[in-house]
Amino acid sequence: MPERKTMTVAEFLARVPPERRKELARVRSVVRKNLPAGYKEIVRSRMIVYEVPLERYRDTYNGQPLWYAAFAVQKAYISLHLMPVYGNPELTRKLTDGFRAAGKKLDMGKACIRFKVAEDLALDTIGALVASVPLERFVQFAKDSRRR
Numbered sequence: 215m216p217e218r219k220t221m222t223v224a225e226f227l228a229r230v231p232p233e234r235r236k237e238l239a240r241v242r243s244v245v246r247k248n249l250p251a252g253y254k255e256i257v258r259s260r261m262i263v264y265e266v267p268l269e270r271y272r273d274t275y276n277g278q279p280l281w282y283a284a285f286a287v288q289k290a291y292i293s294l295h296l297m298p299v300y301g302n303p304e305l306t307r308k309l310t311d312g313f314r315a316a317g318k319k320l321d322m323g324k325a326c327i328r329f330k331v332a333e334d335l336a337l338d339t340i341g342a343l344v345a346s347v348p349l350e351r352f353v354q355f356a357k358d359s360r361r362r
Contacts, residue, residue, distance in 0.1 A: 220256075220257065221257045222257065223255060223256070223257055223262055225257075226257045226260075226262060227239075230287050234287055234292060237292060237329075237330070237331050237332050238285060238287065238292055240332035240337075241285070241292070241294060241329070241332050241335060241337070241340070242262065242285060244337050244340055244341045244344070245264065245283060245285075245294075245340070245341075245344050247341065248340075248341040248342070248344040248345040249264060249283075249344055249345075250344075250345060250347065250348040250349055251348075251349065252266070252267075252270060252348075252349035252350075253265065253266065253282050253283075253349055254266075254267050254279075258281075258284075260286065261284045261285060261286045261295075262284060262285040263281050263283075263284040264281070264282045264283040264284065265279040265280060265281050265282060266279055266280040266282060266349055266352065266353060266356075267279060270349065270353065271353045271356065273357075273360075274356065275360065280297075280352065280353070280356055281295070281297050282297055282298065282347070282349075282352055283295060283296050283297065283344060284297075288328075290330075291321075291328045291329060291330050292328070292329055292330070293326045293327065293328050293329075294326070294327045294329070294335075294340070295325050295326050295327075296309075296325055296327065296340075296343060296344070297325050297352075298343070298346070298347040298352060298355065299325050299343065300324050300325035301359070302355075305343060305346070305347075308339070308342070308343060308346075309322075309327075309339060309343060312336045312338070312339025312342070312343075313335075313336045313339060315336070315339075316336035316338070316339065318334065318335060318336045319334075321334070327340075
């Protein structure tokens with residue numbers, strides 16, 4: 215079987231409809247501007263993913279890199295997955311408080327924030343949350359959760 219070619223971020227973005235690409239680009243810019251050092255941007259599972267490279271932390275539960283954040287483009291919305299928020303009451307509170315203070319409605323699953331346009335989001339809060347967990351701290355969260 216031929217080896218499957220990995221899609222680049224540019225190739226991924228080229229496949230996104232123009233009006234959605236514009237909104238994704240605005241939020242992606244906030245994430246990239248605030249992303250702590252060490253995370254790697256890549257396309258996996260039809261999403262733009264910001265992950266901990268296996269060279270930095272290999273002992274994951276499934277042998278795959280830890281996902282810190284990710285973007286998925288769905289039929290009716292775009293989703294931003296913020297993995298540090300999942301299971302972290304302090305970060306969840308900061309997220310909900312930030313949206314409330316900005317007068318925005320938070321449409322969220324466990325770690326997935328759904329939006330149609332960038333104006334749906336409290337972008338300052340998103341940026342602060344992305345910036346709040348350096349790579350080594352996120353790796354420690356993963357290690358600690360495996361010990362439980």
